[in-house]
Amino acid sequence: MSTANTVELNLGVDNEAAPFYLPQHNEVELFTHAYENQLPVLIKGPTGCGKTRFISHMAERLGLPLHTVSCHDDLTASDLVGRYLIGDGMTQWHDGPLTRAVREGGICYLDEVVEARKDTTVVIHPLTDDRRILPIDRTNELLHAPKNFMLVVSYNPGYQNLMKGLKPSTRQRFISMSFNYLKPEEERRVLEAETGLDSANAQRLINLATGLRGLKDMDLEEGASTRLLVYAATLIKAGFDPVEACRAGLVESLTDDEDTITALMEVVKANF
Numbered sequence: 146m147s148t149a150n151t152v153e154l155n156l157g158v159d160n161e162a163a164p165f166y167l168p169q170h171n172e173v174e175l176f177t178h179a180y181e182n183q184l185p186v187l188i189k190g191p192t193g194c195g196k197t198r199f200i201s202h203m204a205e206r207l208g209l210p211l212h213t214v215s216c217h218d219d220l221t222a223s224d225l226v227g228r229y230l231i232g233d234g235m236t237q238w239h240d241g242p243l244t245r246a247v248r249e250g251g252i253c254y255l256d257e258v259v260e261a262r263k264d265t266t267v268v269i270h271p272l273t274d275d276r277r278i279l280p281i282d283r284t285n286e287l288l289h290a291p292k293n294f295m296l297v298v299s300y301n302p303g304y305q306n307l308m309k310g311l312k313p314s315t316r317q318r319f320i321s322m323s324f325n326y327l328k329p330e331e332e333r334r335v336l337e338a339e340t341g342l343d344s345a346n347a348q349r350l351i352n353l354a355t356g357l358r359g360l361k362d363m364d365l366e367e368g369a370s371t372r373l374l375v376y377a378a379t380l381i382k383a384g385f386d387p388v389e390a391c392r393a394g395l396v397e398s399l400t401d402d403e404d405t406i407t408a409l410m411e412v413v414k415a416n417f
């Protein structure tokens with residue numbers, strides 16, 4: 146059954162076109178509810194824990210186009226909304242990705258939103274409350290977001306300083322979900338599904354990740370991400386020596402400090 150406000154979905158059946166995603170908790174149901182009720186979503190979690198994969202999975206599952214913007218500290222409101230550009234001897238308006246998503250519908254995903262300049266929050270605020278509007282001063286337009294428009298933002302709370310956190314007036318406009326690395330058994334399934342690695346080696350990688358994530362005195366900015374484990378698994382699956390695969394796929398990406406690399410490689414050798 147579908148009404149104006151709901152989408153036809155069978156959450157028990159995976160859409161085969163959707164990229165593989167193993168849920169952490171009830172995020173699929175929460176996200177679907179948010180979409181059906183036109184609520185914006187905020188996802189927080191450490192690097193490489195599956196945030197982007199989840200959004201791609203949900204976009205495919207809900208049959209929505211995905212407009213992704215990787216935010217950075219030079220990103221301004223005009224980059225999101227659009228600007229006049231000179232071409233063919235005249236000035237033409239070009240929609241930015243946010244405006245495109247509002248006009249066409251779909252998910253607008255602002256990845257690492259806290260990196261963007263502060264003026265960007267001014268443009269997303271009216272889209273995140275029940276007005277769901279995007280005023281464009283430069284073109285004198287007032288766009289109303291269609292039902293199938295959804296705003297999703299993500300950030301990694303780990304390495305933000307206080308100044309870069311989201312203001313309460315912004316974060317309190319979203320349904321929020323906190324992601325973390327999967328439990329060991331599930332993360333092993335992801336490694337196997339993503340790379341075809343055998344379960345014995347996948348289990349060794351998981352044991353290694355648990356060891357690395359538990360190191361408190363190593364001064365690592367972040368622990369080993371699922372993404373890095375997938376890289377190492379891919380190298381092992383391709384026939385690389387597991388220790389060398391872990392050096393290139395994991396350890397060298399975690400730190401530049403030679404002493405730390407040596408110490409981490411000891412942990413690798415203890416597992417392989």
Ligand SMILES: Nc1ncnc2c1ncn2[C@@H]1O[C@H](COP(=O)(O)OP(=O)(O)OP(=O)(O)O)[C@@H](O)[C@H]1O
Pocket residue numbers: 165166167168169190191192193194195196197198199256301327335339371372375
């Ligand atoms: N729950 C999961 N199901 C399937 N694959 C996963 C899952 N979690 C992580 N992965 C794997 O880990 C990789 C990295 O995940 P992803 O790119 O979604 O991380 P992220 O949280 O968006 O990271 P960043 O914050 O750095 O952008 C994926 O490409 C996928 O291979």
